[in-house]
Amino acid sequence: MNPAEIAVLILASGQSRRFGEGNKLLAPFRGQPLGAHVLMATTSFPSCYAVVPTAESPLIDLYTEAGVRIVSNPTPEAGQGASLALGISEIMHGNAKAALIVLADMPFIAPTDLEAVCAALGAADVVASERDGRLMPPVLFSRAHFEALSRLSGEAGGRDYLRQLKDVHRVPLRDEAAIDIDTEESLYRYDQA
Incomplete structure (x- = not known):
């Protein structure tokens, strides 16, 4: 599928509960x-698009300067499902034929990882990355799933939605690409690697 037909949705409104003080996405890395x-x-x-907490103006500035459309999340404590629903609801207003979900705390995702997921659309209408038997982002959902995704709430996010589906095409994800940064310790460890 042509990249022009795909809307990327960056989920960037987590609360960084395990990270300590401040928003981990603004931490130097x-x-x-x-x-x-x-x-x-x-x-x-x-x-x-990026779903960003309403109060996080430095993060909003970071994505806006990169040409990313901001989806303001006034209640990030509502969970990842609610964030995903907000972003998909915004994407539904456009003409995108699919939405590619990526997490802002996975710094080693490369263009080739996203290309591999997008190239597999057609084998199924949902394509998920897989590492050690576990489905994870990046995930590509065809427009047929937008309505259901826009109704998600709370912590029941994309992973829970994926578990309900019978036909999900899996694309292996590189070990490094699968790394997400959740703690100050992991930030330091991978920053030094």
Whole structure:
């Protein structure tokens, strides 16, 4: 599928509960904020959205300056399902034929990882990355799933939705790409690697 037909949705409104003080996505990581690394993987997609907490103006500025459309989340404590629903609801207003979900705290996702997921659309109308038998982002949902995704709430996010589906095409994800940063310790460890 042509990247112009796919809307990227960056989920960036988690509460960083395990990280400590501050928003982990603004923490310095390899010379730039952690949440900026995902932008390098998404440059070939002209339509890109980020769900960001309403009160996080530095994060909003980071994505806005990169040309990403902001979906303001006034209640990030409502959980990942609610964040995903907000983003998909916004994407539904456009003409995208699919939505590619990526997490802002996975700094090693590369363009090739996203290309592999997108290339598999057609084998099924949902394509998920897989590492050690576990389904994970990046995940591509065809438009047929937008309505159901827009009704998610609470912590029941994309992973729970994927478990309900019978036909999900799996694309292996590289070990490094599967790393997400949840703690200050992991930030430091991978920043030094």
